[in-house]
Amino acid sequence: MGSSSEKPQLIIDGKRIDGRAFDELRPIEMEVGVLKNADGSAIVAFGNTRVLAAVYGPREVMPKHVALADRAVIRCRYRMLSFSAEERKSPAPSRREIELSKVIREALEPAIMSELFPRTTIDIFIEVLNADGGTRTTGITAAALALADAGVPMRDLVAGVAVGKVDGKLVLDINKVEDMYGEADMPVAAMPSLGRITLLQLNGVLTHEEFVEALALALKGIRKIYELQKEALRKKYVTTEEA
Amino acid sequence: MSITPEQPVIPKLKYNAILNVLAKGQHIDKRPLNTYRSISIKTNVVPNAEGSALVSIGSTQVLAGVKLDVGQPYADTPNEGVLIVNAEFLPAASPTFEPGPPDENAIELARVIDRSLREPKVVALDKLAIVPGKKVWIVWVDIYVMDHDGNLLDASMLAAMAALASARIPRVVSVDPNTGDVMIDRETREDRLPINKYVCTVTVAKIGSYLVVDPNLEEEAVASARLAISVAEDGSIVGMQKMGMGYFTEDEVKKAVGLAIGVAPSLIAAIKSAVQP
Numbered sequence: 001m002g003s004s005s006e007k008p009q010l011i012i013d014g015k016r017i018d019g020r021a022f023d024e025l026r027p028i029e030m031e032v033g034v035l036k037n038a039d040g041s042a043i044v045a046f047g048n049t050r051v052l053a054a055v056y057g058p059r060e061v062m063p064k065h066v067a068l069a070d071r072a073v074i075r076c077r078y079r080m081l082s083f084s085a086e087e088r089k090s091p092a093p094s095r096r097e098i099e100l101s102k103v104i105r106e107a108l109e110p111a112i113m114s115e116l117f118p119r120t121t122i123d124i125f126i127e128v129l130n131a132d133g134g135t136r137t138t139g140i141t142a143a144a145l146a147l148a149d150a151g152v153p154m155r156d157l158v159a160g161v162a163v164g165k166v167d168g169k170l171v172l173d174i175n176k177v178e179d180m181y182g183e184a185d186m187p188v189a190a191m192p193s194l195g196r197i198t199l200l201q202l203n204g205v206l207t208h209e210e211f212v213e214a215l216a217l218a219l220k221g222i223r224k225i226y227e228l229q230k231e232a233l234r235k236k237y238v239t240t241e242e243a
Numbered sequence: 244m245s246i247t248p249e250q251p252v253i254p255k256l257k258y259n260a261i262l263n264v265l266a267k268g269q270h271i272d273k274r275p276l277n278t279y280r281s282i283s284i285k286t287n288v289v290p291n292a293e294g295s296a297l298v299s300i301g302s303t304q305v306l307a308g309v310k311l312d313v314g315q316p317y318a319d320t321p322n323e324g325v326l327i328v329n330a331e332f333l334p335a336a337s338p339t340f341e342p343g344p345p346d347e348n349a350i351e352l353a354r355v356i357d358r359s360l361r362e363p364k365v366v367a368l369d370k371l372a373i374v375p376g377k378k379v380w381i382v383w384v385d386i387y388v389m390d391h392d393g394n395l396l397d398a399s400m401l402a403a404m405a406a407l408a409s410a411r412i413p414r415v416v417s418v419d420p421n422t423g424d425v426m427i428d429r430e431t432r433e434d435r436l437p438i439n440k441y442v443c444t445v446t447v448a449k450i451g452s453y454l455v456v457d458p459n460l461e462e463e464a465v466a467s468a469r470l471a472i473s474v475a476e477d478g479s480i481v482g483m484q485k486m487g488m489g490y491f492t493e494d495e496v497k498k499a500v501g502l503a504i505g506v507a508p509s510l511i512a513a514i515k516s517a518v519q520p
Binding site: 066068071072073074075076077095096098099101102103104105106109110114123184186191195196197198199200201202203204205206207208211212215216219 | 244245246247249250347348350351353354358362363470475478479480481482483484485486487488489490491492493496497500504
């Protein structure tokens with residue numbers, strides 16, 4: 001939005017605008033335990049998209065009336081820092097951020113064993129540091145790491161990625177330009193070991209066949225991201241042991 | 244912040260009773276699993292709105308209205324009209340709805356509908372420029388949930404679509420050649436709002452391991468997750484949103500999409516017959 005430039009050619013000689021193959025993820029970086037105060041934290045980068053997630057809890061709920069008798073409440077806030085995108089984002093919560101906070105919470109709920117901590121809260125803060133497409137799925141990937149880092153019991157990690165349709169082709173892990181000028185953007189998150197899809201949105205137009213193919217492509221990417229998540233967690237604790 | 248909502252307490256006995264009925268291939272109100280409750284769509288129910296529709300699905304009632312204003316286009320689409328969708332869950336509609344600004348559920352519903360209308364270009368916004376680059380029609384779609392008995396999203400989409408398709412554009416009286424100011428006459432409505440294609444939204448609820456369309460409120464309360472699938476009249480998928488605290492397997496997602504594509508034509512036919520001139 002805001003820019004009035006013409007749509008660039010998104011596929012050139014069978015490669016994408018940044019040189020990737022159709023089913024290729026951007027370079028991914030993950031670091032666990034990046035904050036001192038939070039019970040768990042992680043920074044995840046997919047190319048130029050960089051997102052911080054912090055987890056506090058299980059801890060006492062304030063205000064008390066929000067507490068649930070049979071489980072922990074999950075509170076989740078997704079937010080874009082004001083300088084994280086091309087145009088300055090007003091710090092006031094946008095409708096988009098309110099919706100994304102909800103769908104991200106619902107993507108993480110099935111993984112968290114909240115029934116073990118009645119009358120408490122688990123707070124998840126997702127801060128987009130730099131946005132270049134796929135911020136919600138990067139945020140979910142980071143939040144799952146932060147939850148694991150906080151020692152919150154989980155059924156599985158949650159990993160996410162967006163599949164897009166650009167110039168008629170289905171491509172994995174779309175960046176901002178592909179999102180802006182593409183025909184479809186489909187963010188997916190799943191618990192890979194259990195085969196459970198916990199977030200699925202489609203913004204755009206796909207045929208039935210394309211949708212089935214896009215979903216399979218997303219799940220393939222998610223399995224790769226999952227391996228990187230496990231590696232990132234292992235790395236933190238292995239270095240701690242050696243030190 | 245988005246907070247885990249308080250879940251209604253459902254006695255195990257009732258939950259099992261619902262599953263037993265679903266196992267027989269029926270909703271708790273006896274209709275087959277892949278059918279809707281009775282749908283009624285009445286258009287032009289609000290004379291002052293340029294377009295309006297009152298939709299009921301069973302006891303769920305949603306009123307949608309379209310107002311047209313003259314305004315400025317977005318910088319990146321100088322020759323196109325502007326579409327804005329809002330939704331409000333009226334406190335009259337449910338003992339659990341409270342007055343105040345739209346909560347995350349109302350915002351999510353409005354945004355899912357907005358995307359499902361925008362992406363397939365349901366409204367021909369390119370035909371809504373009055374003074375290209377300067378003055379265009381702003382299409383306000385406002386959705387009010389009046390009575391909540393489940394499946395608000397599907398009902399809201401039917402209402403939004405019917406209100407848009409039955410809307411008529413006020414007459415443009417004059418355009419000042421110097422300032423570009425536009426005078427309109429709201430009393431005289433002329434052409435219909437240009438519509439490229441019709442879409443509907445089918446929400447599939449997962450209850451136990453059953454996938455059902457059009458859950459009523461009681462069924463929704465025991466559904467672990469819902470998948471809203473927007474389908475255009477050509478059978479393409481134009482939007483999707485997983486909602487709720489549960490999950491779907493890949494197979495379940497594919498089955499849900501199949502269900503949605505199967506029932507969508509009957510919903511689109513219902514809208515079309517309601518907006519016949």
